Amino acid sequence: MAKDELFEQRIEKLNRLRGKGIDPYPNSFVRSHTTVEARAILEEPAENQDASEITLAGRLVSLRSMGRLTFAVIRDGQGQIQVSFERDSMGTEKYGVLKDLDLGDFIGVQGEMYRTKTEEITLRTQELTVLTKSLRPMPEKWHGLKDVEQRYRQRYLDLISNEEVRDIFQFRSKFIFTLRSLMEERGFMEVETPVMLPVAAGAMATPFVTTHNALDRTLFLRIATELHLKRLLVGGYDKVFEIGRVFRNEGLDASHNPEFTTMESYEAYGDYESTMVMVEELLSSIAQKLLGTTVVEFRGEKIDFKPPWKRISLVEVVKEWAGIDLFSTENKTAAGLRKSMIDQGLNPAEGTSWAQMADKIIGDVVEPRLIQPTFLLDYPVEMTPLAKFKKGDENLVERFEGFIGGMEIANAFTELNDPIEQRERFLFQEKSREEFAKEEFDRLDEDFLVAVEHGMPPTGGLGLGIDRLVMVLTGQSTIREVILFPQLRSLE
Helix, strand or coil: CCHHHHHHHHHHHHHHHHHCCCCCCCCCCCCCCCHHHHHHHHHCCCCCCCCCCEEEEEEEEEEEECCCEEEEEEECCCCEEEEEEEHHHHCHHHHHHHHHCCCCCEEEEEEEEEECCCCCEEEEEEEEEEEECCCCCCHHHHCCCCCHHHHHHCHHHHHHHCHHHHHHHHHHHHHHHHHHHHHHHCCCEECCCCCEECCCCCCCCCCCEEEECCCCEEEEECCCCHHHHHHHHHCCCCEEEEEEEEECCCCCECCECCEEEEEEEEEECCCHHHHHHHHHHHHHHHHHHHHCCCEEEECCEEEECCCCCEEEEHHHHHHHHHCCCCCCHHHCCHHHHHHHHHHCCCCCCCCCCHHHHHHHHHHHHHHHHCCCCEEEEEEEHHHCCCECEECCEEEEEEEEEEEECCEEEEEEEEECCCHHHHHHHHHHHHHHHHHHCCCCCCCCCHHHHHHHHCCCCCEEEEEEEHHHHHHHHHCCCCHHHCCCCCCCCCCC
């Protein structure tokens, strides 16, 4: 039957309900129990629980008529339960309302709990209230959506159909709650910083551009929360964090979405070493609290979050795995590094900087090998304009990236707080952006520099990718499975 025909049939039922004086869209409904609470009355009888006065509400997911007796299943946000309707006890008029109900409708039911002959926990309905008449049928009769794209484009149908999907997002909510709680236990204060900024700085990324009409000025969606959070350390707070969305005008794939959720934290008097320890402890603790274990399966691998995580030198593994010494005399120039990459079959794009080529080496050769939780340490200064030099080596900065399952899940620095050096780094990024015509180079934020000139304490800074961490902990192969409404390509 065509969808339009089904739609029209439901419109007819809607009109019949109204003809009977029934409002198919009442303003509210008071329920006494959730489905889980109602089931518990018979599963775990309690002296003070009255099984005769139960009022439930939910969506119809099953409806089976046997003449004078009809069984149905309703589902709410916590679970589902069977309900029965008996014509003799309800009366012909009330019972007749069932003929105008469809799967997908929301109903309220009042009655008493009992067990059927097959021991099924059931509510025997005395009063039936139509709460919402659905005009479109549910997908594939509750067997789930087959089309992956449709699942993402119509997430509400995906949630209706697939219990495992609902479980993923409940887990995500618990993950964020637990992370927030653990940060607060460590003495961090949660804050909020602007989403629209006059300067898109704080990361190597291409921003989204918008316009503020009243001010007649160009603004950018934030690519990171970093620079405003560090302003707060200048202002006197010692420990701050923010969980929120950031926006980067980049491509779509299994581990990238243009808007994603991060947690950034900054701790005065810390460094990247202390931050590494915090990451290990945070993530292993979350896994243990939410899953009861530090071991999870991701993309066919057993991943163990238990500390200590492996620590490896970026320069050393690039030399060993890619056969390229980043700081040899011939590789210190972009032309020299390009030749070495071509010799190794890496083939960098034309017009890319030394830093971009180094990033490609890391992405193509190093990252895929970092399956178990691993910290990749000490990055070239050209790749990291916001971090302090590594003690004793001004080719490198104190930066680590945390990897799990071949994906970056954490990025952290010993934060640069020398305003003169910071200005020089920003100017180098500005020059590089002009030279290579690449928007992803970082930008000079004058107000941030002025703030640092007032004095920022030694600081350890961290960025965590919430979406990717939830991917790993729930065993999902693509980031779209853990973002309720992922960005998708146009169907046109």
